[in-house]
Amino acid sequence: MKQFDITTDAEQLVGEVFTGLHSGGGRSSIPGGQTAANLALSNLQLRGYAKDRSEVLPLDSRGATVMSPYVRHNIISLSTLWDVAGKAPQYDRDKYRDELLWQEYARHLYARIGKKLFSNLRFEQTWDAPGDGWPEGMACVDFALDELHQDGWLVNQTRMWLASHWSVRNGKGWLHGQERMHQELIDGSRAANLLGWQWTVGSGNGKPYGFARWQVQKRAPELCGSCALKSACPIEKFPADRELSPVATDPLLSFDPSPEITTGPRVPVQVNKPDLVLLTIESLGDSDPAMAANPDLPVAFVFNEQALAKLQLSSKRIYFYLETLQDLATRRDLSVYLGDPVEFAKANKVAVTHAPVPSFGKFQTLAEVHPYPWLKLPHSGSVKSFSAWRGKLR
Known part of the structure; x- marks a missing residue:
C-alpha cells in the first residue's frame, strides 16, 4: 500500500505514481471535482433538450448536458438532477427524466445480474471478426x-x-x-x-x-x-x-428472488465504530452518505492498482479522479493510496457507502455500511427491457 500526497500536481502524479497503470491520452477539458460539478449544475439549461439532445454539429446546437461524468461517480446524484428537471418545460423535463431513468435502469440491471451483463442478454450476436471496427477515412x-x-x-x-x-x-x-x-x-x-x-x-x-x-x-x-x-x-x-x-435468458432477468441483496442496506449498518470513511469510485461526491454521516472523520481513497494495471484506462480518467480528490481535499482530511481497497478495509475500521457493483462483494470486514443513493429502489420484477422495468417502479 503506497500513500501519496494528493496535493501534488496532477501531471506529476500521473507521470510518477501511475506509470504503467494507464494507456495515455492526455487530459480531458471536462474537469473533475465537486466544485466543477456544482458549476456545471448551476449552468444546466434544459430548455430545448428534447429536440436537441441528439445533435452533433455544429457544437453550439447540442442539447446534451455533459453531466454524465459527475453522475457516473455520484458527484451529482440522479435525484438532484431529477429535481432540477422539474423546473424545465414539460416536454424537456419528461425527456430528461427518461434519460435519468435509463441510467438508473442500467444500475439496477447490473446490480441484479452482475458480470452476466458481459454476455448476450436476450439475443445471439455472433459478430466476432478480427481487427479494428473503426477504420480511418470516414x-x-x-x-x-x-x-x-x-x-x-x-x-x-x-x-x-x-x-x-x-x-x-x-x-x-x-x-x-x-x-x-x-x-x-x-x-x-x-x-x-x-x-x-x-x-x-x-x-x-x-x-x-x-x-x-x-x-x-x-x-x-x-x-x-x-x-x-x-x-x-x-x-x-x-x-x-x-x-x-x-x-x-437468465431467470434473474424476469424475477429477482432477493431484491434486498440487489438494493443493499436500506438504513446504515454498524458493526464497529469507524475510524475513517473509505470512498469508492462509485461515490466521490461531498454528499456521499458515509462521508455525510461522519463529518468529523478523516477520509481515504485507494486506487486499485491491480485493476488499473489490467484495464489500462486512459490517463483522462486518472486525471478526472485526481482532480476530484484534489478538490475534496480542500474540504476534508483526505488520504489517498495506491494498492488494494479490500485489504485497506481489512486493516482499518471504515465506514463506506454500499456500491451496486460486483466488486463490492469483495469487502467482508466493514465497520459501517451506508445505503446507496438510489433514484428508485430496485424491485423484484422483470428487467428484460427498460419499459418492463419502468412499469414495475414504485
Whole structure:
C-alpha cells in the first residue's frame, strides 16, 4: 500500500505514481471535482433538450448536458438532477427524466445480474471478426473518435454510431468494442456502457441499430460535406436487416428472488465504530452518505492498482479522479493510496457507502455500511427491457 500526497500536481502524479497503470491520452477539458460539478449544475439549461439532445454539429446546437461524468461517480446524484428537471418545460423535463431513468435502469440491471451483463442478454450476436471496427477515412467516424480520444466524452448519438459501426457494419465483437470505449470514457460506467452496447448491437432487444449516412446528414451535415468518401460513402445505405436468434435468458432477468441483496442496506449498518470513511469510485461526491454521516472523520481513497494495471484506462480518467480528490481535499482530511481497497478495509475500521457493483462483494470486514443513493429502489420484477422495468417502479 503506497500513500501519496494528493496535493501534488496532477501531471506529476500521473507521470510518477501511475506509470504503467494507464494507456495515455492526455487530459480531458471536462474537469473533475465537486466544485466543477456544482458549476456545471448551476449552468444546466434544459430548455430545448428534447429536440436537441441528439445533435452533433455544429457544437453550439447540442442539447446534451455533459453531466454524465459527475453522475457516473455520484458527484451529482440522479435525484438532484431529477429535481432540477422539474423546473424545465414539460416536454424537456419528461425527456430528461427518461434519460435519468435509463441510467438508473442500467444500475439496477447490473446490480441484479452482475458480470452476466458481459454476455448476450436476450439475443445471439455472433459478430466476432478480427481487427479494428473503426477504420480511418470516414469523416463521421473519425470525428467521433477524435472527441472520444481528446475528451473522453461523446453525445449519445455518436456513441451509437461507433457501436453500430463496430459490430453491425463491420462484424466485430461488441465486447471488444465496448472495452475500447470504456477505456476512454470519463463517464465510463460498466453498467451504462455494457447496456448501451447491448441495445445498440441488438443483443438486448433483437433490433440492431443500423448506422447509415442518413443519421450523419441529419445530425452533423457538415461532416458529409467535408468527407473524402462523400462520393463513395461506405454507409450510403442502411445495413441489411438481420434477424437475431433468441438465447436462453437468465431467470434473474424476469424475477429477482432477493431484491434486498440487489438494493443493499436500506438504513446504515454498524458493526464497529469507524475510524475513517473509505470512498469508492462509485461515490466521490461531498454528499456521499458515509462521508455525510461522519463529518468529523478523516477520509481515504485507494486506487486499485491491480485493476488499473489490467484495464489500462486512459490517463483522462486518472486525471478526472485526481482532480476530484484534489478538490475534496480542500474540504476534508483526505488520504489517498495506491494498492488494494479490500485489504485497506481489512486493516482499518471504515465506514463506506454500499456500491451496486460486483466488486463490492469483495469487502467482508466493514465497520459501517451506508445505503446507496438510489433514484428508485430496485424491485423484484422483470428487467428484460427498460419499459418492463419502468412499469414495475414504485
